[in-house]
Amino acid sequence: xxxxxxTDYALxxxxxxxxxxxxxxxxxxxxxxxLSVSESYLSKIMSKLRRDGIVRAVPGxxxxxxxxxxxxxITFLEVIQAIEGRQQMxxxxxxxxxxxxxxxxxxxxxxxxxxxxxxxxxxxxxMDGAEQHLHQYLREHTIQSVLDxxxxxxxxxxxxx
Amino acid sequence: xxxxxxTDYALxxxxxxxxxxxxxxxxxxxxxxxLSVSESYLSKIMSKLRRDGIVRAVPGxxxxxxxxxxxxxITFLEVIQAIEGRQQMxxxxxxxxxxxxxxxxxxxxxxxxxxxxxxxxxxxxxMDGAEQHLHQYLREHTIQSVLDxxxxxxxxxxxxx
DNA sequence: ATATTATGGATCTTTAATATCCATAATAGA
DNA sequence: TCTATTATGGATATTAAAGATCCATAATAT
Numbered sequence: 402x403x404x405x406x407x408t409d410y411a412l413x414x415x416x417x418x419x420x421x422x423x424x425x426x427x428x429x430x431x432x433x434x435x436l437s438v439s440e441s442y443l444s445k446i447m448s449k450l451r452r453d454g455i456v457r458a459v460p461g462x463x464x465x466x467x468x469x470x471x472x473x474x475i476t477f478l479e480v481i482q483a484i485e486g487r488q489q490m491x492x493x494x495x496x497x498x499x500x501x502x503x504x505x506x507x508x509x510x511x512x513x514x515x516x517x518x519x520x521x522x523x524x525x526x527x528m529d530g531a532e533q534h535l536h537q538y539l540r541e542h543t544i545q546s547v548l549d550x551x552x553x554x555x556x557x558x559x560x561x562x
Numbered sequence: 563x564x565x566x567x568x569t570d571y572a573l574x575x576x577x578x579x580x581x582x583x584x585x586x587x588x589x590x591x592x593x594x595x596x597l598s599v600s601e602s603y604l605s606k607i608m609s610k611l612r613r614d615g616i617v618r619a620v621p622g623x624x625x626x627x628x629x630x631x632x633x634x635x636i637t638f639l640e641v642i643q644a645i646e647g648r649q650q651m652x653x654x655x656x657x658x659x660x661x662x663x664x665x666x667x668x669x670x671x672x673x674x675x676x677x678x679x680x681x682x683x684x685x686x687x688x689m690d691g692a693e694q695h696l697h698q699y700l701r702e703h704t705i706q707s708v709l710d711x712x713x714x715x716x717x718x719x720x721x722x723x
Numbered sequence: 724a725t726a727t728t729a730t731g732g733a734t735c736t737t738t739a740a741t742a743t744c745c746a747t748a749a750t751a752g753a
Numbered sequence: 754t755c756t757a758t759t760a761t762g763g764a765t766a767t768t769a770a771a772g773a774t775c776c777a778t779a780a781t782a783t
Binding site for chain 2: 739740741742743744748749750751752
């Protein structure tokens with residue numbers, strides 16, 4: 402239950418791109434040096450971000466990467482999903498919920514069935530709820546909000562002096 | 563970024579124990595049959611739950627498992643942490659936050675440092691916040707709340723008829 | 724044309740999850 | 754006390770996913 406290193410690299414790479422918005426494209430060399438990760442590995446990560454429309458990539462001399470949208474429009478959720486995929490966090494192995502079926506039958510009542518004709522798993526329901534909460538939080542934070550926090554923190558420190 | 567099957571088994575096993583509270587101890591045979599998982603594998607999972615004080619185990623004839631506390635006092639968070647461990651979901655590889663250091667220095671200000679003398683990573687700060695939200699949700703859901711939901715759902719269906 | 728840069732395929736390594744087996748210890752009941 | 758039963762922990766094997774590298778190809782600026 403951990404986010405992969407790739408997600409970490411992706412987020413940091415995007416922050417670098419966002420911060421260098423004024424300049425031209427940023428090549429994989431500069432990015433990989435900044436993050437201390439190999440070019441080949443990071444380029445796989447950047448490809449995923451590109452496929453999901455988070456960055457644009459230009460090959461050739463003077464090529465490189467840039468954000469496909471404003472940093473304020475790129476949420477943590479999008480980035481994480483681009484890298485980690487979109488499978489649900491919780492897959493109930495007890496798919497047709499035999500257990501709940503039994504519990505309910507003991508009470509002499511049939512169980513609710515979903516469209517596929519399977520009984521829903523109530524454990525999964527809780528876990529799906531947790532996932533939705535997590536997603537909501539991650540939708541509310543963008544690459545831009547990290548940049549803003551850097552400035553805020555720095556000013557805060559400066560004021561104290 | 564997925565919960566393991568073990569967590570799924572653990573949650574379902576606990577629901578079974580909670581539901582059979584009146585009876586005696588439940589052996590690994592009954593549990594593994596109910597969940598369609600091998601005895602040897604499930605016993606490893608039960609051992610983890612025992613080490614964390616979620617179930618009690620008694621060896622020998624008529625032995626088995628029972629909840630160590632009321633089902634309403636066993637949260638999803640505890641169960642998940644017993645199985646998956648307590649590492650943080652997000653480990654920033656950019657530990658001393660060179661990137662943020664650079665961003666801040668450009669603004670001519672020193673960065674905030676934590677107790678270890680490292681600059682904090684603001685990406686990690688967002689991710690840690692996400693984790694706290696998730697934990698809060700998981701703390702609010704217990705084994706008992708799933709049992710209650712079964713009854714509620716069933717009644718709901720019965721009323722419709 | 725040439726040098727540069729991203730892409731996708733193939734492949735290897737490492738790590739974590741899944742899974743099984745066995746010897747040992749604890750317990751109930753005869 | 755002896756026996757059958759049940760949980761535990763160690764060792765180990767298997768599988769799947771993450772992490773990482775290499776190379777041939779395509780696109781681009783000069």
